[in-house]
Every structure is written in structure tokens, then in C-alpha cells.
Amino acid sequence: MFAEYIKSALASIRNNKGRSFLTMLGIIIGISAVLTVLIIGDGMKARVNSEFDTIGATTISVSLDVTKTDKFFEKEDFLKIEEVMDNIYGISPSLDAFGTAATGRDVFDMVMNGGSEAAENAAGVTMVSGRFYNKSDVEGSNKVIVISQIGAQKLFGYEDVVGKTIELTNDNMSCEFTVIGVKKNSNQDTAYASFGEDAMLIGLMPYTSMADAFNLDINNFFTGFTIYLESEKKDAVLKSARSVVENVMGLRGENAVKLSSGLGFDQTTDSILNIITSVVAIIAAISLLVGGIGVMNIMTVSVTERTREIGIRKSLGARTSSILTQFLAEAAILTFTGGIIGIILGLTISFIICRIVDFVFVVNPLLVLGVVGISTAIGLFFGIYPAKRAAALDPIDALRTE
Amino acid sequence: MKLVEIRDVSKIYNPGENEVKALNHVSISIGKGEFVAIIGQSGSGKSTLMNMLGCLDTPTSGKYFLHGQDVSHMTDDEQSDVRNREIGFIFQGFNLIPSLTALENVELPLIYRGVGKKERERLANAALNSVGLEKRKTHRPNEMSGGQQQRVAIARAIAQAPPILLADEPTGNLDTASTKEIIRIIKRLYYEGRTVIIITHDPGIAQQAKRIITISDGMIKSDIINPDYRDEI
Incomplete structure (x- = not known):
């Protein structure tokens, strides 16, 4: 019908x-x-x-107000804060230096960026081969480095370079680093590498290794670090972060800890x-x-x-x-x-x-x-x-x- | 009980001050196989009576038994079912659906009855053949003459073999030749055993029936066996 x-x-x-x-x-x-x-x-x-080929996690930046305290974050402080804080992927300081990277084939300027293993959550990190440096690399100050595809191309002429070594030089001090991972090019990698004769590469390594290799004093250096976390947890972490940092650093009531948060690119x-x-x-x-x-x-x-x-x-x-x-x-x-x-x-x-x-x-x-x-x-x-x-x-x- | 039993039926429009008594305590009974003409002038109440007989309307008071079933107070859908089962309508204006072919028009009541496609086509074809339209099955109403259209309407009315054929001024829109043809077909259906009720204002048409009921001012004036009835086609 x-x-x-x-x-x-x-x-x-x-x-x-x-x-x-x-x-x-x-x-x-x-x-x-x-x-x-x-x-x-x-x-x-x-x-x-x-x-934006890689999308970073949500971040919260923590810094000390240098007008209110003369304390610095030290390695043990980072470990302690990371251990106490809930709902986070991890925290990482940032140690930057400028130098050169040399292989048998060529020499290039390099921006060296040292962090903790949590820096793997940062924007622009997607591994194509090998791995990112891990906690034991950071603990042991292992001389390992992660470079981008374009960096591998420039330094070696090809991309499959895990296990190869690069000689890094900073302030007349040189040290051999082993490539443990190659990551996808971020916009920054591509932009820096495009300066022709003045091309710069970016190398990521444990901050401890970097300090060790170039004799940098990291005990009275860090006034801030970055927390990596899932975006849903942001409010909870923002609430607790200040008191955690104040407790660990002995800064209760001094109002010396500043927080600022940024959404990940994705959101x-x-x-x-x-x-x-x-x-x-x-x-x-x-x-x-x-x-x-x-x-x-x-x-x-x-x-x-x-x-x-x-x-x-x-x-x-x-x-x-x-x-x-x-x-x-x-x-x-x-x-x-x-x-x-x-x-x-x-x-x-x-x-x-x-x-x-x-x-x-x-x-x-x-x-x-x-x-x-x-x-x-x-x-x-x-x-x-x-x-x-x-x-x-x-x-x-x-x-x-x- | 007779096939059609109307007992003391009244139909009042606009109840209250300006009320119109279209039917005023009317009683009629019509047996199976009768050939009845209901004649009346316009305004006599014959249209109301026809609507009542055809289960298109319900009485204000009184009872209507059709085929032994009380149909005086039914829901719309129940009335639809009764119409489909018991009554074949033949209207003055043919009332074919213009977008459908002759065959599709004849199939309509069978569709509403839930008859399957094959059986439906068989019955519709048989009905069209019996009114002599085997060559017009795929024509649409606007491709046929008035007489042919009325024959399609008759085929539609008899396709699912209802006990009653209710014809409302069936020749009102037709010329003399077509009128003769339609009357001839209606008479033949009567001889084949169907109960035929013709509603008309035309004494010439009423004379064709075996029994003539005259209605005026909503009341039955006379109900006679037609003395001039001739048993011929």
C-alpha cells in the first residue's frame, strides 16, 4: 500500500x-x-x-619575580616540583646557547636548546626516526641530540642519521653529541634553515648535557620553567601550581611566583x-x-x-x-x-x-x-x-x- | 433487515435560530437487488439524503443501518471503510482524478481496500471491459468524452463489487446519446443483481427505475412502484 x-x-x-x-x-x-x-x-x-605541523600541549609558564627574590631554580627543585605536581605531563626548564654543529661534511650555526624530557610535549616535536631524549639522558647528562629532517639533510646529506655524531662547539668548547632522533621540520626549523649561507639549525638536547659539555653554570641560572599538561587539567593545575612552587622554593607569602598560561595551538x-x-x-x-x-x-x-x-x-x-x-x-x-x-x-x-x-x-x-x-x-x-x-x-x- | 434501513432520520444544519431541517424524520428501507430513484427539486434534501445513504454524512437524529450495521455514528475512518466496502459512487461530475489514467482511476478503491497489484489490475481491467472501454485504459480523463468519463466512473464504482451503486445525477452533464448509454449500463448492472439508487431531479431519468421515492422539504412525499417501468435494456 x-x-x-x-x-x-x-x-x-x-x-x-x-x-x-x-x-x-x-x-x-x-x-x-x-x-x-x-x-x-x-x-x-x-x-x-x-x-602547524606539530601541535604542542597546553603550557603554563612559571617564573620567579627577580625583584622580590634572588632565588634560582636548581635541578633538584625541578625534580621535586615535577614529583609533587598532579595532572601534568612534566616540566622543563629552557637553556639556550648559540654555537656551531660540524660533521665531516659541513659546518653550520646551531641554536642549541636544552630542556628536560618533558620538552617532548612542546610544539614542533614529532619524531620521524629514533626517539626524543628521556629521563635517564637528562639524569646522566648523556651527550645526545635531536635534530630536524632539514638539519640532517644539511649536516649529512640524508635523513637517516640516528647514531651518527655531531661535534658541537660553544664558546671555544667542543663536544661530540650522538644523534638519537630526527624530528619533523617545524616552521621554525624551516625558517632558520632557509637563510642560505647564514642558515641556522636547531638542536634539542638535555639541559644537563648541554651545561656539562660547555661548562655552563646552571645552579644560579634558571628563574623559570614550563609546565606541559593536558588542556582539560589547566584550571586545576593553575590553582595548585603557585603553592607547590612556593612550598618547594620556600617562598611562602612572598608573592614572588608568576604564572602565565597559553593554550596549545590546537585549541x-x-x-x-x-x-x-x-x-x-x-x-x-x-x-x-x-x-x-x-x-x-x-x-x-x-x-x-x-x-x-x-x-x-x-x-x-x-x-x-x-x-x-x-x-x-x-x-x-x-x-x-x-x-x-x-x-x-x-x-x-x-x-x-x-x-x-x-x-x-x-x-x-x-x-x-x-x-x-x-x-x-x-x-x-x-x-x-x-x-x-x-x-x-x-x-x-x-x-x-x- | 433490509440492505438499507433509514429510521426516522433528521439532519439539521445550523442548530438554533436559523436552523435548516434538511431531512425531517425520514424513513426508507431498500432491499437487496432493488432499483430505486430518489427524485426531488434542488433544496428538497435529496443531496443530504444521498450523503447520508453514501455514509459521507451522519444524521443529527435517527438511525441508519447499512447491511445490518449501525452506521449512524461512526468515526471518519470507519465511514471510509464502510464506503469502500459497501458503496460504489457515480457522480454527476464524474469525479475522476485528472492526473491518473482510466485504469489507475478504477484501481483507486481497490488500493484503499488493500488489494494486491495483480488482482487489482485484473479487477480494474474486467470492470473497464464491462463498460466497453477496453481501448481507453491508458487515457487520462481529459482525453475522453463525457460519456466515456462517466463509464470510467461506473467501472470504478463496480470494480470491487460493492452491494450498492449510488448514482447522483449520473447523466446531469451528458448529452442525449451518452445519457441513453449510461442509463443502459446502469440498468444492465441492476439486471446483474446490484442494488441501484439514483438520485435525480429529472423525472425522465426517474422513470427508468422500478421504484420512485419523491422527496420534498426534507420529507418523503411518495414512495411508489413505477407503473411505467419497462423491463428492457
Whole structure:
């Protein structure tokens, strides 16, 4: 029986081809607009995320106010703070030095950055081979270094350099470091390495090793460090960090500890992009709403025009539900077909746009299914009012209509 | 009990000060296989009576038993089912659905009855053949003459073999030749054993029936066996 309603709905759509198409056009435009916006939004996110090739963890910077205290963080302080603090990946000081890196092949300037093993959570660290330095490297002041792909290329001419050695020189002191890992290029790596003759490489190593190799005094040096943590834990950590540091450093009540937090790149950019995408999608969805109202409008006209037909059907034994189903099926078919065409159009448009602006064209099948569902739901929602009106017609009145 | 039993039925529109008594304590019974004409001027209440007989309307007071079942107080859907099962309508304006072919129009009551596709087509084809329209099955109403359209309507009315054929001014929109043809078909259906009720204002049409009921001002004025009835096609 249901097949008959579908057939009869299709026949009625066929009989009003032009009008049905115009009605569908509203849905087509709405659906394709929403789909295009969402797909391009996804592409934009993927593109932005690939620009920042590695996304760091959320960080909190802790520093001592040098006008209020003359204390410094020492190695034991870092270990103690890390041990006491909950909900964090780890903490790392930052020791920077400038020098040169030499291999048998070439010599380059190098920015040396020393940290603890927690620095693996920093932005721009994604290993491609080998590993990042670990806790025992830091404890043992092991002379190990992590360089980027581009650094490996410059120094050795190829990327597979785990196990090779580099001679680092700082302030006339030299020391051999073993490459234990190669990481993906961060934007900084690429930028520094692009200065031609003056190209600089970046090397990451345990701060203890760096101090040891170049005879740097790290006992009266550090006035700050970075906490790496999961973004959800930020509030909790912000609350406890100050008192932990004050306790460990014996600075209670001196108001000498400063905290500042930064979101990881991921949350900031993702949330901005999500906001942009949703705002545009909402605007696009308004056109869908307008399309739905178009369906309701045309169905209402259709019911009025076919009042007599409804009367005839009722006199022949059509129940209220039969009439309701017939008109609902008609509205649903209109919007479903419009939805399918809209999806094809939306995919085409977004594919072309993604090609032009060089975004990745990713289609989430769930999104497409969702859009089909939404378009049919619109048909049913906006079809209910006219269909109910049709079904409720009194057969005598309906038959009397010319 | 007779096939149609209307007992003391009244239908009042606009109850209150301006009330109109369209039917005023009407009682009629019609047996199986009868051929009845109900004649009356416009405003006599014959349309209301026809709606009542056709289960399109319910009485304000009184009882209507159709095929032994009390149909005086039914929900819309129950009425729809009774109409589908018991009554074949033939209207003055044919009332075919313009977007459907002759065959599809005839299939409609069978669809609402839930008859399967194959059986439905068989019954609809048989009905169209019996009114001599085997060559017009795929035509739409606007491609046929008035007489042909009315024959499609008759085929639709008899397709699922209801006990009663209810014809409301069946020849009102037709020329003389088509009128003759339609009357001939209706008479033949009567001879085949169907109960036929014709509602008309035209004495010439009423004369064709075996029993003539005259209605005026919502009341039955006369109910006679037609002395001039001729048993011929």
C-alpha cells in the first residue's frame, strides 16, 4: 500500500514538473550551501593544522619575580616540583646557547636548546626516526641530540642519521653529541634553515648535557620553567601550581611566583575555525529553512488545488491516514530528491573550491548521511501542516469544490 | 433487515435560530437487488439524503443501518471503510482524478481496500471491459468524452463489487446519446443483481427505475412502484 502512495506522490510531482523543480531548488541550494561550508571548513582545519605541523600541549609558564627574590631554580627543585605536581605531563626548564654543529661534511650555526624530557610535549616535536631524549639522558647528562629532517639533510646529506655524531662547539668548547632522533621540520626549523649561507639549525638536547659539555653554570641560572599538561587539567593545575612552587622554593607569602598560561595551538586555532565554520553553516542553514518553508507553501497550494481529488479519494474509501501519508510522501520525496541533488552539487562545488584554494577535500560520510536525513526531516516537518489540512477535509465539502 | 434501513432520520444544519431541517424524520428501507430513484427539486434534501445513504454524512437524529450495521455514528475512518466496502459512487461530475489514467482511476478503491497489484489490475481491467472501454485504459480523463468519463466512473464504482451503486445525477452533464448509454449500463448492472439508487431531479431519468421515492422539504412525499417501468435494456 505504501508503494502506492509513493507512486501517487511521484505522479503528482511529475504532473507539476516546473513547480516541483522550483520547490526543490530551495532545498537544493540550502543543502548544497550547508554541505559546501562544512566540507570547506574541514578542509580549512586540515590545512591550518598541517601548517602547524606539530601541535604542542597546553603550557603554563612559571617564573620567579627577580625583584622580590634572588632565588634560582636548581635541578633538584625541578625534580621535586615535577614529583609533587598532579595532572601534568612534566616540566622543563629552557637553556639556550648559540654555537656551531660540524660533521665531516659541513659546518653550520646551531641554536642549541636544552630542556628536560618533558620538552617532548612542546610544539614542533614529532619524531620521524629514533626517539626524543628521556629521563635517564637528562639524569646522566648523556651527550645526545635531536635534530630536524632539514638539519640532517644539511649536516649529512640524508635523513637517516640516528647514531651518527655531531661535534658541537660553544664558546671555544667542543663536544661530540650522538644523534638519537630526527624530528619533523617545524616552521621554525624551516625558517632558520632557509637563510642560505647564514642558515641556522636547531638542536634539542638535555639541559644537563648541554651545561656539562660547555661548562655552563646552571645552579644560579634558571628563574623559570614550563609546565606541559593536558588542556582539560589547566584550571586545576593553575590553582595548585603557585603553592607547590612556593612550598618547594620556600617562598611562602612572598608573592614572588608568576604564572602565565597559553593554550596549545590546537585549541586556539581549532576553536576559532570551528566558530567560523559554525557561523557560516548557520547562515547557510537559514537558506535551508527558507527552502523548507517553500516546500510547506507549495504543499499548501497543492492541497488547495487538489481539494476535490482529496474528496474523491475519501469517497472511495481513503482513510485520514492514507491522505496524510500521500501528502507527506510527496513532501518527503521533494525534499529527499532536492537533498540528493543538493549533496551532489555541494560536493562538486566544495571539491572545486578545495582544488582552487588548495585545501584537502575530505568528506565525512556521516556528514552526508546527516544531510540526507535533515533534508527528509525538513520535508516531513514542513509537510505535516498541509498534509494534516488535507487529511482533515470533509469529503462532502471537498467534493463540492470546483 | 433490509440492505438499507433509514429510521426516522433528521439532519439539521445550523442548530438554533436559523436552523435548516434538511431531512425531517425520514424513513426508507431498500432491499437487496432493488432499483430505486430518489427524485426531488434542488433544496428538497435529496443531496443530504444521498450523503447520508453514501455514509459521507451522519444524521443529527435517527438511525441508519447499512447491511445490518449501525452506521449512524461512526468515526471518519470507519465511514471510509464502510464506503469502500459497501458503496460504489457515480457522480454527476464524474469525479475522476485528472492526473491518473482510466485504469489507475478504477484501481483507486481497490488500493484503499488493500488489494494486491495483480488482482487489482485484473479487477480494474474486467470492470473497464464491462463498460466497453477496453481501448481507453491508458487515457487520462481529459482525453475522453463525457460519456466515456462517466463509464470510467461506473467501472470504478463496480470494480470491487460493492452491494450498492449510488448514482447522483449520473447523466446531469451528458448529452442525449451518452445519457441513453449510461442509463443502459446502469440498468444492465441492476439486471446483474446490484442494488441501484439514483438520485435525480429529472423525472425522465426517474422513470427508468422500478421504484420512485419523491422527496420534498426534507420529507418523503411518495414512495411508489413505477407503473411505467419497462423491463428492457
